[in-house]
Amino acid sequence: xxxxxxxxxxxxxxxxxxxxxxxxxxxxxxxxxxxxxxxxxxxxxxxxxxxxxxxxxxxxxxxxxxxxxxxxxxxxxxxxxxxxxxxxxxxxxxxxxxxxxxxxxxxxxxxxxxxxxxxxxxxxxxxxxxxxxxxxxxxxxxxxxxxxxxxxxxxxxxxxxxxxxxxxxxxxxxxxxxxxxxxxxxxxxxxxxxxxxxxxxxxxxxxxxxxxxxxxxxxxxxxxxxxxxxxxxxxxxxxxxxxxxxxxxx
Amino acid sequence: xxxxxxxxxxxxxxxxxxxxxxxxxxxxxxxxxxxxxxxxxxxxxxxxxxxxxxxxxxxxxxxxxxxxxxxxxxxxxxxxxxxxxxxxxxxxxxxxxxxxxxxxxxxxxxxxxxxxxxxxxxxxxxxxxxxxxxxxxxxxxxxxxxxxxxxxxxxxxxxxxxxxxxxxxxxxxxxxxxxxxxxxxxxxxxxxxxxxxxxxxxxxxxxxxxxxxxxxxxxxxxxxxxxxxxxxxxxxxxxxxxxxxxxxxxxxxxxxxxxxxxxxxxxxxxxxxxxxxxxxxxxxxxxxxxxxxxxxxxxxxxx
Numbered sequence: 004x005x006x007x008x009x010x011x012x013x014x015x016x017x018x019x020x021x022x023x024x025x026x027x028x029x030x031x032x033x034x035x036x037x038x039x040x041x042x043x044x045x046x047x048x049x050x051x052x053x054x055x056x057x058x059x060x061x062x063x064x065x066x067x068x069x070x071x072x073x074x075x076x077x078x079x080x081x082x083x084x085x086x087x088x089x090x091x092x093x094x095x096x097x098x099x100x101x102x103x104x105x106x107x108x109x110x111x112x113x114x115x116x117x118x119x120x121x122x123x124x125x126x127x128x129x130x131x132x133x134x135x136x137x138x139x140x141x142x143x144x145x146x147x148x149x150x151x152x153x154x155x156x157x158x159x160x161x162x163x164x165x166x167x168x169x170x171x172x173x174x175x176x177x178x179x180x181x182x183x184x185x186x187x188x189x190x191x192x193x194x195x196x197x198x199x200x201x202x203x204x205x206x207x208x209x210x211x212x213x214x215x216x217x218x219x220x221x222x223x224x225x226x227x228x229x230x231x232x233x234x235x236x237x238x239x240x241x242x243x244x245x246x247x248x249x250x251x252x253x
Numbered sequence: 254x255x256x257x258x259x260x261x262x263x264x265x266x267x268x269x270x271x272x273x274x275x276x277x278x279x280x281x282x283x284x285x286x287x288x289x290x291x292x293x294x295x296x297x298x299x300x301x302x303x304x305x306x307x308x309x310x311x312x313x314x315x316x317x318x319x320x321x322x323x324x325x326x327x328x329x330x331x332x333x334x335x336x337x338x339x340x341x342x343x344x345x346x347x348x349x350x351x352x353x354x355x356x357x358x359x360x361x362x363x364x365x366x367x368x369x370x371x372x373x374x375x376x377x378x379x380x381x382x383x384x385x386x387x388x389x390x391x392x393x394x395x396x397x398x399x400x401x402x403x404x405x406x407x408x409x410x411x412x413x414x415x416x417x418x419x420x421x422x423x424x425x426x427x428x429x430x431x432x433x434x435x436x437x438x439x440x441x442x443x444x445x446x447x448x449x450x451x452x453x454x455x456x457x458x459x460x461x462x463x464x465x466x467x468x469x470x471x472x473x474x475x476x477x478x479x480x481x482x483x484x485x486x487x488x489x490x491x492x493x494x495x496x497x498x499x500x501x502x503x504x505x506x507x508x509x510x511x512x513x514x515x516x517x518x519x520x521x522x523x524x525x526x527x528x529x530x531x532x533x534x535x536x537x538x539x540x541x542x543x544x545x546x547x548x549x550x551x552x553x554x555x556x
Contacts, residue, residue, distance in 0.1 A: 005285035008524065051469045052315050052521055076315070092524070213311040213459075215320065215521045218285070220278035222298070222327050223313035236306045236327055241282070 006095070006218060008046075009033045010088040014065065016081065021139040022072045023114065024081045028089050031064040039122040040098025040184075040209055040245045043068060044217040046090035047076045054080060055214045055240070057186070058094060059117035059143075060124070066093065069117035069142060095217050096244045099207050101125045105181040108132065109152070110169050110195055112187025116143055118209060122184055123152045130155065130180065132172045134191070138163035170194045177202045184245075185209070189253065196248035206248035212239040227252040255538035256545035257531060259293065259513050261490050262413035262438035264374050266293035266348050266513060269534075269546050270503070270527045273494050273517030274299055274352040274377065274417075275324065279338040280345060286524045291531075294348030296441075296515060297334070299379050301353075302360045304330040314450045314459035319469025319496070320518060321448050323462035326354055326382060331364045335371050343372050350415065354379040358392070358402050362409040369411035376412045378403070378437075381419030381444035382466075390444075393419040393428070400431040407436030415492065418442040418483075420472075425479050426486035433487045440483060441492040441515060443476045469518040472496045477509045484510025484551055498526065500533025510551045 011028035019025045028034075037043070037058045043066060044053040054076045060067035072078050083089060099122050101107070107129045111119040116133050120143055123129050131152040135141050137160045147154045155172050156164030165172070173183070173195060185195045186209035199206035212224035219241025228237045228250045237243070257268040267290070272283070274296040280289050289295065307327025314321045329337070334351070342349045351373045355361040361378060368376055380393035380402060392402045403416055416432040418425060420443040429440050445466025450459045458464070476495025484491055493511025497503055498519040506514055519526040534546065543549055 006282075006524070007286070046522055050315065050522070051318060051320050051518060052313075074315075213313045215313050215322070216276070216282070216524075217521075218282040218524075220282040221276055221313075221322070221521065222278070222307065222324050223310070223322055225307060225310045225312060225324075225327065227309075234306075 006092065007033060008090060008092045011066065011091050013083055013085055013087050013089050015085055016083050018081070019069070020142045023140065023142055024070055024072070026068045026070065026080070026083070027065050028068065028091065029065045030091070033091070033093050034061055034064045034066045037061040037066060037094035038098045039101065039125050040118055041094040041096050042244060043091050043093035044095055045080065047079045050076050050079065052076070052215055053092065053217060055095075055217060057118040057209070057244070058121055060121045071114040092217060096240055097242065099184045099209070099245050106179065108173065108177070108180040108183045110173065110183065110185040110187070112169060112191040113140065115185070115187030115191075115209070118186050119184070120146050120150065123147060123150045129153070130176065132157065132169045134158070134169040134187070136160065168194070170198055173198050177204060180204065182206070192248070193253040196251065196253065199248060207245050208248045208251060209244045210239050210246060210251070211244070214240055216240070255535055255543060257535060258545070259547055261492065261513055262375065262415075264348055264413055268293040268531050269507070269513040270531055271296055271348070271350065271492065271513060271515045272520070272527070273515035274379065276517035276520055279334070280342055283520070283524060284345065287528060289345040289347050291528055292347050293513065294350055294374070295342065296350040296352050296377055297338070297342070298328055299326050299352045299354045299382060300328045300331050300334045300364070301326055302331055302355060302364055304328065304333065309461045311459060311461055314465065316448065316450060316467060316469070317471060319467055319471035321450060321460055321465030321467050322445070323460045323465035325462065331367055335367065339371055339373065348374045350375045350377050352377040352379050352417070354382050358405045361402060361406050365406045365410035369409070373412060375415055376410055377415040377417050377441055378406055379417050379444070381417050390419050390421065394422050396427050396431040399428050400435045403432045403435035403437050413438040415439045415441050417444055419444050420446050420475060420479055426482050429483040429487050433489050437489060439490045439492060440487065441494065442483065443472070443479055443495045446472055446475065468496065470496045470498050473502060477505060480506060480511050481509040481553060497530070500530045500537060503530050503534055504537055504549065507546065507549045508551070508553050510553065512547065512550050
């Protein structure tokens, strides 16, 4: 059986930035299976749908899930307490494909930054470019440094780090890398994909869409992709969340 | 251990729980949780004559105790279903129900004909999809059109024919009678209720299709009421659905008059729900001294 649900023990659930929480949950069976770029489907009592949250890190049976309060479900998640059990279906989806010997540029925008941490840990000497709207939303900077990544911080309003977009940095330095991996809002991913295409660099993007089953049965989290010259609908949960940027019809 | 098996239009189900169309694909994904023979049957994702890509996303929104969806019948088409999915489904040792939707009566008939020459166990005619521009629910909202399309498909269909009803009508009992008198072998009900949610910041509907079909626990009391009304109006069996989430819900729907059940939305929070519901039903039957699940069907004692 490929999929399973388990009770995870909630170890901690702390606010790390404005409306952003860092949850650590332990389960020795499922947590070690998680690969970078995959996601966990978290059951929130009283809600009809699970919440898909990207895996920020996985170590010693502990999954780290960094999420932003976006609505009622994530609000309820933020109120979960240490010691309670959390019902999680994980790991799901296809993550980033990391090859040995390649140098990667990893880009995260906003709440798209967390999955890049676990990805950074699978790569050697990566450049990580993180972008946020403003300084109140900055997360995980120390974690990336501890992981040995070269780190660049940008903010849209210049309230911290470099005033500008992640693509400003990417354009300057793209020549140094073999491949780019990115997660963040769709306009950012579209811009990153365009820079990569112009410079003929392969690019993987992690997409987001409103989701239900999480395994590819209900077909709600559709994304249009181009395969063999034909546009078809695939699904973020099963075919993704990570896609080859060249195939995504943004 | 009570006997959970049920018989609908001559087809044997090992238990009354059928995966509802549109929530379960063609079964492959959920077979990665448990063997599909744990289910009485599978009503497959709705298929059309030609491949459909469905609606643009977002296709889902949460509601109090439920969801809205507007997938728009994304499917590979009837020929691809027969070639690529049906042979695998038939190996799963569960009842396979093909759910068909068309733009015209001719399309329904053509699909019924193609499927009649396969190993599909039953055909469920979806005249109640609220999420496509033409066809779908337009056939399901007047007695005349339900009667006409049931009659037409009946002539081309060699398999037991289930007609799936829309709740978005004034009097569902009249619609059910029209299906029965024109040759339906069973009724399945209810499809989703049309609903809507709007993002107050962008003032845009959350679902790209603007409106969607509502399902989940919120619609359960409506489904129970409608199943009860229809069971008093027709003699063919009813497959009850609409927000069933627990074994208590399942028992309630059976008591209201259903002979079998479909479950869908609950799978999204608990993929194992069908197994838990069957276990709970079994205990309930034992505790009440009932030897079979069919002894519970329609046992409501209305005031």
